[in-house]
Amino acid sequence: MTFENRDFRTFEALSEVKEGVASWKAPSNIALVKYWGKSNPQLPKNPSISFTLDNCRTETKVIFKKVDKTTDFQFSIFFEGKEKPSFRPKIQTFFERIEVYVPFLKEYYLEIHSSNTFPHSSGIASSASGMSALSLCIMSIEKQLNPTISEEYFTKKASFLARLGSGSACRSVEGGLIAWGEHPFIKGSSDLYGVSLPFEVNEIFHDYQDTILLIDKGEKQVSSTVGHQLMQGHPFAEQRFKQANQHIEELSKALINGDLDTFIRIVETEALTLHSMMMTSYPYFILMKPNTLEVIHQLWDFRKQTEIPVCFTLDAGANVHILYPKNYKEKVLTFIKNNLIKYCQNEHYILDNVGQGSVFA
Ligand code: PMV
Helix, strand or coil: CCCCHHHHCCCCCCCCCCEEEEEEEEEEEEEEECCCCEECCCEECCCEEEEEEEEEEEEEEEEEEECCCCCCCEEEEEECCEECHHHHHHHHHHHHHHHHHCHHHHHEEEEEEEEECCCCCCCCCCHHHHHHHHHHHHHHHHHHHCCCCCHHHHHHHHHHHHHHHCHHHHHCCECCEEEECCCCCCCCCCCCCEEECCCCCCHHHCCCEEEEECCCCCCCCCCHHHHHHCCCCCCCHHHHHHHHHHHHHHHHHHHHHCCHHHHHHHHHHHHHHHHHHHHCCCCCCCCCCHHHHHHHHHHHHHHHHHCCCCEEEECCCCCEEEEECHHHHHHHHHHHHHHHHHHCHHHCEEEEECCCECEEC
16 A cells, blocks of 8 residues: 555544653665655655665664643653763754654653664764664554554554655665665555565575675765755766666566676666765765775675675765675675775674564564
8 A cells, every 4th residue: 555645644642641662673774776866855866775784773762751732842862871962953853844744742751762783983874773763663652642553554654754854764664675766666665655675575685694894984974965965956867866767677676586696786886876976966075985995896806706796885985885695604704804804994894684674672
């Protein structure tokens, strides 16, 4: 079933709930076909497909208590045990954006406790897992107020709310492979929320590995808000959006057939195109570091010599995600340890793999 904006507005509290707790663990995700460029409100200029990860997660607990309805949201935010006033503006903006869909929020005082399983400053964006976990908690409150909502509505609305917090967060609710953005090849796909791929994905992709090499753990040079804006008036934007649409269809077929050559070609093209877009926008940015390029070249040599189907992808930063089927784990990890970790900051890397999605904690 597909949902429209208006379906998520209908809200009727059937139960009286004075207080409670909602708690979720949501994973990060890594895009294979990238989302880069958006229009208001957080609608993607092209569809994207991602692997949901497993070990990189945000755990969020919301303790809620009924208060008299006021004109503003009442909440406090704790990160890893400490109150974090610096996180307030982002949460405030998020609540303002979703208010019409969850009008009950202003009737509660929310104490939000959040923590990440991945290192604090690893250069890994926590907005996807963080916004997804918070949206799921909000949906758990909605479910307590209205126990009749279906599981499908719950999941899709959680993804819908997460999208309004951070676009790619809508792909962090469910596990496996997720598509976000309308595309004729992906039945049921929507610009409003992420969906599980509506076809049987070859089993080689069920437990795909992602070893994240932390090349640069610093703050992001370009926020994704600025990054997406750079696609407005970008000289190659239209061509890029067209290419992403073609890639969705080609990648989907490769995922069905277990065609690793096509998978590798598209995933690496997407990573390099994302960075090319940043290099050819104005202002322009180079987010790769010399060590990013060292890793890529070494990986290509290794692939050529061994014929092991391992490839890389990049986010909007210098870190490298090394993607490979599980049956090559030992060989690839030996190669990474012997040849690549020297390019990582403090030799840090994270072992991850495709996961099952968010869990109620
Ligand atoms: O969700 P945002 O606004 O942080 O944008 C994410 C953009 C990329 O991570 C670069 C690509 C993607 O599809 O996840």
